[in-house]
Amino acid sequence: MDEQDDRQGDQRNIVSVCERAQTAWFTARAEHLGGEVWTDGPLTWVDGPDGLNLMFPEQIDSDALQRGIERARSAEHELIGAWLSHETDASALIGAGFERGWAPWWMSASIDDIDTAEDPRVHVGVHPDDRSDEKSHERYDKLLQLADAAPDRAFYAGVRVDGVLAGHAWAYVDGDVAGIFDLDVWPPFRRRGLGAALLHSVAGAARERGARTAVLSTSPQGAIVYRAQHFNRVGMAQTWWLHI
Incomplete structure (x- = not known):
């Protein structure tokens, strides 16, 4: 007991x-x-x-x-x-x-267990092309402003295929914990390993900023993907x- x-x-x-x-x-x-x-x-x-x-x-x-x-x-x-x-x-x-x-x-993983190898398709940080490609989504454009304002804690990652933005993710470091948010790959580009590439890149950037644990929220369907990247389900929210 x-x-x-x-x-x-x-x-x-x-x-x-x-x-x-x-x-x-x-x-x-x-x-x-x-x-x-x-x-x-x-x-x-x-x-x-x-x-x-x-x-x-x-x-x-x-x-x-x-x-x-x-x-x-x-x-x-x-x-x-x-x-x-x-x-x-x-x-x-x-x-x-x-x-x-x-x-x-809720899912959690030790960043040491996540493959953080760099992928040439992914860039961490805000590039001029990101502003152009994300500007149609007002919320995302505002988040790029946050990545500019606090790059030591909040950062953006974009993944491109043949120069075209194919997905993105944000992360925020709070002490030794990195929250990963809004990781998404656009439908035409899925099943190419781009989601894993984004996850690896933001986890590596978070480790450089002092994080040791990564956490995120997802759906039951998304949990299947994250389990393959050493995340474990730890609970639920409402x-x-x-x-x-």
Whole structure:
């Protein structure tokens, strides 16, 4: 029983690291890109490029929740997101009209276990061509600004095939932990090893910046890919959404 308790405790600790990395990423984007971060009792709100998000409260105070919703209405937001630990009671969200969203799987790996060999198809850092290719997506263009502003912690990787942008990823280093975010390869370029190449490159860049552990959230389908790269599933989260 003691060994089982120890394993469960270790798993909870890793999940808390995943939640910390997600919160740090959302916070950095808000602070560098003209957004806002505030706390109201037990609630931490982040208003950034993806709109307003409630980040991993242990408990949800209904009055504080309503104040956040009213603030979102005043700012003319159309959507509020809430990220919760798997065990957190979401009844206050349900009472406020939130609807259940996807359930992210948390995964973690030691960076020493990840192949971090450089791939000539991948470049880490913002290039002029990236700005041109990403500019049609306002959110991505703003993230490139963050990569420029804090290259020691936030960085972008793009992968190209015959000079054409085929996918991208972001990472954010918080102490010895690197969160990997929005890793994606466009459909016409999939099944060529480009996703693995992106992952290897951002993991290598994160190690150069002092990270020893990589964490990410994914779907059950995506987990199959990351398991092949030495990531292990460590827990789950809840997401909830309110259209206002």
